């Protein structure tokens with residue numbers, strides 16, 4: 607799918623803690639803006655280090671000022687394990703974030719953990735089609751794929767985002783909303799993931815990347831116009847904002 611390059615902002619901070627403070631304010635500000643504009647805020651979470659970096663959202667002043675009743679939560683990717691398994695992105699988000707704020711349970715959309723990877727991907731896509739039909743989730747006028755307000759992404763040292771890995775065909779999917787992988791190079795192997803057409807239909811995307819082990823991939827994605835890493839394909843309809851600490855930005 608042909609897409610114009612997104613408007614991109616690169617924010618660099620001294621420490622991971624500075625990133626966490628700025629990420630909380632950015633998310634709270636977007637929450638206010640979208641709720642004012644459209645009465646709801648649809649947020650997509652990753653797993654990994656992101657959830658810990660979101661920690662200040664669950665503290666004053668954001669915990670009290672954000673209208674959590676208008677939030678809906680989805681998962682960018684999920685490991686196909688029981689929702690209470692230590693590897694589950696849902697469990698990670700529940701323990702670190704969702705259990706500390708008051709988002710209504712009916713607006714939290716985890717995967718069906720009773721299915722195979724293929725079945726879980728089909729199920730998650732069907733759930734989204736139903737939400738579109740019920741006008742809870744809009745489609746992008748530009749692409750025809752679901753349009754989320756905000757996606758919060760992390761990146762692996764190999765440049766993967768979601769569960770879209772280098773040298774794996776899922777990154778080339780152009781039609782499905784949700785796909786699956788049974789041999790993820792990062793454990794656990796069975797996962798489901800949004801595809802790039804869905805990711806890039808988002809209004810806003812934050813790439814939240816901290817730590818020296820990410821510096822080489824950051825350099826490639828942001829410094830090499832021909833980068834072939836999956837993270838280089840992230841290009842939302844609205845604004846792409848990179849949140850980097852000094853270590854992750856050290857090779858730029």
Ligand SMILES: O=C1O[C@H](COP(=O)(O)O)[C@@H](O)[C@H](O)[C@H]1O
Nearest residue numbers: 652653654655656760761762768
């Ligand atoms: O496996 C995953 O990895 C990525 C990156 O994680 P991080 O620990 O390097 O931040 C994450 O964004 C994704 O959701 C997760 O399933």
